[in-house]
Amino acid sequence: MIEKLSPHASRLPKSMTDRPYHHGNLREAIVAAALDVLGDKEPSELSLRDLARMVGVGHSALYSHFRDRGELLAVIAGEGFRILLLELRHALGKGTQDPLAALVTAYLHFARTNPAHYRTMFRPESAAPENAIHVEEWCGGCFQTLLSTLKEQRHLPEEKAFDCAVGIWSTLHGLALLGDAAGPLHQKVPKENEVDLAINFANALVGAE
Amino acid sequence: MIEKLSPHASRLPKSMTDRPYHHGNLREAIVAAALDVLGDKEPSELSLRDLARMVGVGHSALYSHFRDRGELLAVIAGEGFRILLLELRHALGKGTQDPLAALVTAYLHFARTNPAHYRTMFRPESAAPENAIHVEEWCGGCFQTLLSTLKEQRHLPEEKAFDCAVGIWSTLHGLALLGDAAGPLHQKVPKENEVDLAINFANALVGAE
């Protein structure tokens, strides 16, 4: 009376094991799961096998979509820069009086809202030359957005705008990391007026020389 | 004719296996080995077992000196801040005309000379509350050094000096990380005049408001 079924062909009560052999969009699902995990874990704790389990798939299936762990991290990083770019543009889009302040605010907001994801974006693995294709693309877009704002809104000449963009991004990046709850200087960096502080810093750098 | 010897009591030709049972200063040796490894590897690639092998000791011996991997990383981080503090003080010691510029130069020099060690110092594990005892100590010392310089040399009032110190450190930290060969913005950040740029940034922040 007991039917012997191949483990895959079994059509039991339609629960369990009824998922199709092919997932359909494993790649997106894995990235989404990774972003979910990064909600409360460090990038170093992110396990490929965990992700596979979450999505309900054998862990070796991931290697059909990502060469290795490093490439997955790079994809996550690229996705982060893509989202960041969208938010930066969105901040500029609604005609604010001070575009630079809007950029600073949006940048810090992103970093504070997704700290682990933010850290992933700047991990060495994510920037490794063989992985960084999309990272360069979106990251460069973010830089260009800042650069253009400085040139067009603040009327800075090319060279000075470039240096200024580097300085501002550095300050934002440092502030985001140092003020992070996981940073050793966490207690020193003020949290409430952090954004105002950053805006002052940015303006000081623009007005220098 | 073949002597059966306990693996430890064996006094063969005095080569191999003649090391004493107790290492003597395993803790320092491990930290030193770790710093050596960090010369050309990422902190995430640092393996406790590798360190044990380098020092010639069973890998479980490490747990007599460090609770776990996190504590070892924290110790390494603390050591980094200790060295950084020494170098900052040394930079101030030889009566330069511009103490702030000297600090900036020394800071970036340290970060560029020991990139992997520098990254370790700001890892989340290193700042975890149960590990961060010594980190806080030396790291706080570095901050105080910067703060004092701003107050005494630039005659800034307490509050402003504090904000300024946060801004300058953020800029230096961001610049150090973004300009790092492993950073996604590596190409954007200029390398040759990086220090001059940073000094300009610092002065701009001091002179702001």
Place this chain on the structure above:
DNA sequence: AGTCAATCCGTCCAGTGGTCAGATTGTTGC
């Protein structure tokens, strides 16, 4: 000499990233 705590050893375990041959599928050409 005898006791004690620190240090170190070997072994064991669960978990990880990665590889590989083979099973399962959608698609493409006939």
Place this chain on the structure above:
DNA sequence: GCAACAATCTGACCACTGGACGGATTGACT
């Protein structure tokens, strides 16, 4: 409609890691 093909997924396997454990070795102290 069907055969071939390429993409995807599986389960088993490997080397390795961090960590836990009982027991061995040792220096120091009484």
